[in-house]
Amino acid sequence: MSEPGTYVEKSFKRDTNYITTRITADGRDGFPVEAGRYRLVVSRACPWANRAIIVRRLLGLEDALSMGICGPTHDKRSWTFDLDPGGVDPVLQIPRIQDAYLKRDPDYPRGITVPAMVDLTTGAVVTNDFKQITVDLETQWRDLHRDGAPDLYPDALADEIESVSEPIYRFVNNGVYRCGFAGTQEAYDKAYRRLWEHLDLLEERLSTRRYLVGDHITEADVRLFTTLARFDPVYHGHFKCNRNKLSEMGALWGYARDLFQTPGFGDTIDFTHIKQHYYIVHTDINPTGVVPVGPALENWATPHGREELGGSPFGDGTPPGPPREIVPPEHNPVLALLAG
Incomplete structure (x- = not known):
């Protein structure tokens, strides 16, 4: 979901236990930056996913990193690819992003969130750490940035x-x-x-x-x-x-x-998706x-x-x-x- 969390003393506490595996230039976590290997899964409704959509576009990573777009609503299980023909992502060949999480861990216990980076070689989620995803796109993926890409994270x-x-x-x-x-x-x-x-x-x-x-x-x-x-x-x-x-x-x-x-x-x-999601x-x-x-x-x-x-x-x-x-x-x- 876009806002997994719990209520602590009747106040909202976001679940921040993300999958922290990183996709880096040196592949230190076993996932090196590689054009065409990963798919970014998002929903235009979600503000956290919207960050990754913007960064990918500003840096010109469309050819290196494909993007799957979920619909604006979801059920208790996960976001679904209901915008695609047959309700199946055309690249991952799955109906819901939960399937990629379960490919990583059949007993995955935490929130099924977007954005998520999926390894196309295995069909499994690599990371859903939304903050680190954009920073890594800005710093670790530099060799694949378009000519004239802005430096969004200057040292x-x-x-x-x-x-x-x-x-x-x-x-x-x-x-x-x-x-x-x-x-x-x-x-x-x-x-x-x-x-x-x-x-x-x-x-x-x-x-x-x-x-x-x-x-x-x-x-x-x-x-x-x-x-x-x-x-x-x-x-x-x-x-x-x-x-x-x-x-x-x-x-x-x-x-x-x-x-x-x-x-x-x-x-x-997408204002329509934004309003449909929340309301x-x-x-x-x-x-x-x-x-x-x-x-x-x-x-x-x-x-x-x-x-x-x-x-x-x-x-x-x-x-x-x-x-x-x-x-x-x-x-x-x-x-x-x-x-x-």
Whole structure:
């Protein structure tokens, strides 16, 4: 699932016991980087998987790393490949990602999550450690990056990226879930307060700088963006994160639009899948399963004016080419507006 976890004193605690095997340039864990050997399995609905989709696209890894896309909803067992003909992934030849986890460990005891990297030679999951997956794509897969790929994890900025990202993960990325799945008023109030305290800090930080770290896009921006893209459509109402909308925050809203309008970010967003996932799967929060029609999305295409802060999206690099895997136009009508 996208949010496996438990309730501790009626507050949400995410299960972070991931498979930590890594795919590296030197193959230290037995899985060397190799073009065509692995398949990245994602769902466009999931913010953690969305990170990997963005990074793969920005780095131009489409030819080296194929991608399987699960549907927006899942049952108690796992995500399923219901978007593919016959409900079977055309490369892995399985109907659900759980099958690849069980190929790795027939008694696999933990959450069946996306993103997951699957070894095509065995059909088994190598890792589902979403944070390490993107960092390794950025650092271990460099020989397979496209010409002009941006450096999303510069060695000189690695410590700052992680120091900025840690509270973003704790209070924002995961904080919205702590609000949404709170089992008591006290747990909700605490999560809500911490979420907005940190969003206010980010508002202040981004009022004087275009990106979170350095003068071009880094891993830190990818990590924050996928939460911001889901904020007004889902987290504001469904997760009760409703002090105000993202679109009512000057710097954060401008920052989010700046990234959305950058090739590799907004063109990975499937608003239909996002809303279907949260409103249909979370029956404890939304027992009717009714998916809201709104909010209106046209405002994502409005000018952001962030260029005045300096910097450039790709540093010394170049934008990625057109996306290989297309989000259906009706699932993201903003893209047509941006195209003109």
